[in-house]
Each structure stands twice: as structure tokens, then as C-alpha cells.
Amino acid sequence: MTDTAVALDAYRKTLPYIRDWVAYKVWQLRVPGVQVAIGFQGEELFSEAWGYADVEAGRRLTTNDLFRIASHSKTFTSTALLLLAERGSLRLDDTVGTYVPALVDGGSPIADATIRELMEMGAGVIRDGHDGDYWSLKRPFPDESELLALVLDRGQKVPAGSSFNYSNLGYSLLGLVIAAVTGRTYNEFVREAIVEPLGLRNTGPDWDPSREDDFVIGYSGFHVARTRQRIAHVDTRAMAAATGFHGTASDLVRYFSAHVLGQGDLLSDHSKRLAQRKSWSATEEDPAARGYGAGFIVDRIDGREVRGHSGGFPGHITQSLFDPASSLVVSVMTSSAAGPATLLATGILHLLDAAADSAAPGATVAEDAVAARYTGRYANPWGVTDVARVGDRLLAIDPSGPDPLESPTRLEPVDADTLRMTHGNRFGSVDEDITFTRDAEGAVTGIRGSGGMSEEPWSIPEETPEVAAGLA
The missing domain is CATH 2.40.128 (Lipocalin)
Incomplete structure (x- = not known):
């Protein structure tokens, strides 16, 4: 058998235990709901759901119920910009002010930052503004005028190109860039350019009231209380490009499979490499630590290079990892604050790597x-x-x-x-x-x-x- 066939056989033998292990963690950690999907070579190998989409109603979670996938949105925004660059509609080295003139009019130095610098989180943009209480749902997420006001209020904390600074406001500005270039709303363009071509039936750029009954209810965490509380869904408005998306683990496996080198025709491999190469390390003290590309987190787990993104939304924590070389994809959705999405995704990756290693010469279980x-x-x-x-x-x-x-x-x-x-x-x-x-x-x-x-x-x-x- 080829190496790929050997790995696939080993993965399939391990999926029953992955099912059992995740079920135990869901019970142990009292997570309201969890979805997991695994893909390899463009094929979905595994898609399961545990727990409840709505605990109080007793509605069991299915693999088609919708989670808020939050900062996964940044990968969609990056993909949209790369598509526009491939079409010649913009250049990644164009300045943001070219497309968002309010930054120029307001005298913001962010106007001179490039699209690429914002994509790579290197434009020095403040993370969420000096009043980020919309994350605690104390007020609505900003509309376009409020977004610009947050950015114009001391919105650049360090000069562009000087350091890595994760910024939801920066990615929200990129949503305005996409709207200006295409003449369509951000939500319309990403649906037409990414969601629909990939057949992502359960994915969209923001809260969708028409599918309210399909959304998973999110719940609070245990960090300040012994019991969880229900959290309402909200529209992210002008911040959809940074955090608005909803989706399922299964759809995200399909989506990230299209970002594997040599796989799918959404983007060229050249664009994929631009997005997935490491531009910054998250900590200056350790250049080898996890870092950021252009809309994609860059990490190493068990010696394996992985890409993807996490997502944190009120009541929802999510994590997707993929290997751009081997094509392995793992996506995990959880419906609680501080949900164990990263723990589960990393544990699953460890099990799959151990499975592949077990196929090497040595002791085996024959049947x-x-x-x-x-x-x-x-x-x-x-x-x-x-x-x-x-x-x-x-x-x-x-x-x-x-x-x-x-x-x-x-x-x-x-x-x-x-x-x-x-x-x-x-x-x-x-x-x-x-x-x-x-x-x-x-x-x-x-x-x-x-x-x-x-x-x-x-x-x-x-x-x-x-x-x-x-x-x-």
C-alpha cells in the first residue's frame, strides 16, 4: 500500500476510539454540545455530534446544527482578498486608505498600512477598541460608523510593520475593503465567492434569523459560577469579517480541505502559500512558537506543521486544524464559554498521528x-x-x-x-x-x-x- 493508503487504514481503525474518547470528555467536562469532523485526502472520514443544541428544550445536537465559528471568519476574509488579488481587482500591497477613505479623512496612520499588513496582523491596529464591551453583550456589535469611530480613536497602538498584534478591528476594516472593491456587501461577496462554490450549505457570514431553529444555543462557563447560563445570539454587523461566521464541523472540513496544497480549485497554491506561511510569531521571546500567516494560525503539533484557526464567540469555542501537506483536517465545535475545542482537536490529532506511527514495523494487532x-x-x-x-x-x-x-x-x-x-x-x-x-x-x-x-x-x-x- 502507498503511505497515504496506510495512513488512511490506520485512521479508520482509530475512529471508534476517537468517538469513545470525545464522548467521555463531553461527559467529564459537562459540555452542552460538541461536533467533530475529520477529513483526509478531500474525503470526510468522520462526523459526529454529542450533547444538546438546546439543553432546556432537550433538543439533541446533530451534525447539521449551526455554531458561531467566530474568528474562523478571518480565514474567509483572507480567502476573499486573495481571490480578488488573483482576479486583479486589488493588490495586497495597496493601502487600506485607498478603499476606506474615512481613515484618510480622519488622519489615521492606519490609512497608510497595506492590505497585506492587516491580513498578517502587522498593522499595529488596536485589538477591539477602547470600549470592547460588545463582546460581553453589554451593547450591540459596532455598525460601520461605530467601527470607524473605534479605529479613529487612537486605533493604531504601534507603527505598521513593527510587531504582531492580533486585531478584530483590523479584520473588520478588511471587510470594508472587500465591499468597496466589489460594490457588494461583505456578506454577499463571501457567500457568492466562497460559500456557494464550495457547497457549504450550513455556513454563512453572520447570524441568520431565518435559520434560528438550526442554531446551537451557547452557554456560559464555570469560571465564576457552578452552573451554566444561556447566551443569546447576536448579529456582529460591521465586524462580520472578523468574527461573524456560523458553520458546522463538517462544512469546515470541506472548506479547509480546499486550502490543502494541490487540492481543490478555490485558490491557487501560490495564494495558499501566501496565506499559510508564517509572518509573525505570537511571542517575541520564542520565534519558533505558534504564529500567524495571512488569516491563518500557523502552528506545530507533534512535529506536524498545521494551519487553521480557533474561534471564540459568546457561548461558543471552536477550533480547526489542517495539515497543508498531508491533507488531514480536524474541526471541533463546542457550545460553551471556555469550551474544550482546542483540547479535543489536539487530542484527536495526537491519536491520529499515533495511529499512523503504529503502521510502521513493530508489534501489531493482526485482526x-x-x-x-x-x-x-x-x-x-x-x-x-x-x-x-x-x-x-x-x-x-x-x-x-x-x-x-x-x-x-x-x-x-x-x-x-x-x-x-x-x-x-x-x-x-x-x-x-x-x-x-x-x-x-x-x-x-x-x-x-x-x-x-x-x-x-x-x-x-x-x-x-x-x-x-x-x-x-
Whole structure:
């Protein structure tokens, strides 16, 4: 098999455990709702939903329900600008003031910054203005006149080109640029140029009242309260280019697959490289740290170069990662403040990388039936152990930690009811056995493993929606 075929086979073998691991994290962290989608080579491999779209109504979340994907919007704005540059409608080195004359009239130095500098977050624009309480929903998001007022009020904090400064206002200005160049509203242009050509049926540039019943309700976090509170949806108005978009994990897999080099025809590879190359590091002290391209976050996870974006909106936290070389895409939507979208996306990527690594020469589980004889979730008062298939290996994993592969133990079958712990942290019980006991039908009734302690099969308990989601 080709390397791609080997990786695909390993990924498919791991998807059942990814489903189980995410389900556990949703329960453990009491997240109201989570969507996950995974793509590879332009194909959607996985799309699942857990929890509730509306907890109080008891409405189960589906893979088609709409999340506010917030700063994912910046990737759409960047894509729109690159499309316009490819068509010759603008140049990325044009000044912003060319298209937003109010900046010139107001004497703002931002007028002389280039479109490229705003795309790369290098124009020195203040992040959200000196009054950003619209993020707390204490007032509406700015309209165009209010946006310009926020920018003209000491809106450039450092000179253009001097440092990286993430700015929602800067990207909102780029929305005005797109409207000026195209003669259409930002929302109209991105629908026509990106959303519709890619067939993104559940994606749009802002709150859509006509689909209100399809939107996921967002909830507050646990940082100042023991229970979550419902948060209303709002229109982001002139800030749609920075934070307005809605979408689903499945649509975002399709969208980011079109940004993989050599894949799709939305943008040329040249434009993709312009967007995805690292322009700035997020911290000056560590040039190798995660950084920013032109609308895309640039990062490295497990040695793998990834691109994508996160999104934070009142009641919604989202994260998408993709590998522009291999085409692997992971997208996670969560419906609560401080939702674990990045934790889940990173954990899934770790599992998929471990799956691909397991296909290298070494110990393997030869047949699905062999793995199925042992896999499951077991618990005792000390914790939880997942015996899981990850690619061609069996691993003992603690699902309660933030990273499923922080300290796994590799397992090898000895006989039909025994696994040996062959590799792992030697503060544990490496080189000892896990033994299985079964009933007359062959179902596992218990295991005895690490430290010689027994564990019993365990599954997520049934709970009311309010308890499961942290509302009670």
C-alpha cells in the first residue's frame, strides 16, 4: 500500500476510539454540545455530534446544527482578498486608505498600512477598541460608523510593520475593503465567492434569523459560577469579517480541505502559500512558537506543521486544524464559554498521528476480532482505563487527562484473556499482565491490571440534559 493508503487504514481503525474518547470528555467536562469532523485526502472520514443544541428544550445536537465559528471568519476574509488579488481587482500591497477613505479623512496612520499588513496582523491596529464591551453583550456589535469611530480613536497602538498584534478591528476594516472593491456587501461577496462554490450549505457570514431553529444555543462557563447560563445570539454587523461566521464541523472540513496544497480549485497554491506561511510569531521571546500567516494560525503539533484557526464567540469555542501537506483536517465545535475545542482537536490529532506511527514495523494487532476481544472502558476508585485500538496497536489510556497520549501503555496479547504491558512509564506496571474475566457469554466482567488492582466495565451514566450540560 502507498503511505497515504496506510495512513488512511490506520485512521479508520482509530475512529471508534476517537468517538469513545470525545464522548467521555463531553461527559467529564459537562459540555452542552460538541461536533467533530475529520477529513483526509478531500474525503470526510468522520462526523459526529454529542450533547444538546438546546439543553432546556432537550433538543439533541446533530451534525447539521449551526455554531458561531467566530474568528474562523478571518480565514474567509483572507480567502476573499486573495481571490480578488488573483482576479486583479486589488493588490495586497495597496493601502487600506485607498478603499476606506474615512481613515484618510480622519488622519489615521492606519490609512497608510497595506492590505497585506492587516491580513498578517502587522498593522499595529488596536485589538477591539477602547470600549470592547460588545463582546460581553453589554451593547450591540459596532455598525460601520461605530467601527470607524473605534479605529479613529487612537486605533493604531504601534507603527505598521513593527510587531504582531492580533486585531478584530483590523479584520473588520478588511471587510470594508472587500465591499468597496466589489460594490457588494461583505456578506454577499463571501457567500457568492466562497460559500456557494464550495457547497457549504450550513455556513454563512453572520447570524441568520431565518435559520434560528438550526442554531446551537451557547452557554456560559464555570469560571465564576457552578452552573451554566444561556447566551443569546447576536448579529456582529460591521465586524462580520472578523468574527461573524456560523458553520458546522463538517462544512469546515470541506472548506479547509480546499486550502490543502494541490487540492481543490478555490485558490491557487501560490495564494495558499501566501496565506499559510508564517509572518509573525505570537511571542517575541520564542520565534519558533505558534504564529500567524495571512488569516491563518500557523502552528506545530507533534512535529506536524498545521494551519487553521480557533474561534471564540459568546457561548461558543471552536477550533480547526489542517495539515497543508498531508491533507488531514480536524474541526471541533463546542457550545460553551471556555469550551474544550482546542483540547479535543489536539487530542484527536495526537491519536491520529499515533495511529499512523503504529503502521510502521513493530508489534501489531493482526485482526479486528483480536482487538475487539479486549477493548473497553474499565474503572475503579482510583481512575479509568481505556483499552483502545489506536491504528495497529492496543494501548491502555487514561481518558481523564487533557491529552489521551500523555502516558499510554502499549499492550501485547499473550492469550485470549491476557495482555502484557510492554512499553510505557515504568512508574507503572510495565512488563506485568492485565487479565480479563468473562461471563458464560464471553462478555468482560472485570480486569486485573496496573498495580494488581481490579477494575470493572464502566459506561457513561444516563443523566438529565441539565445535569449533563452543567445547568443543574
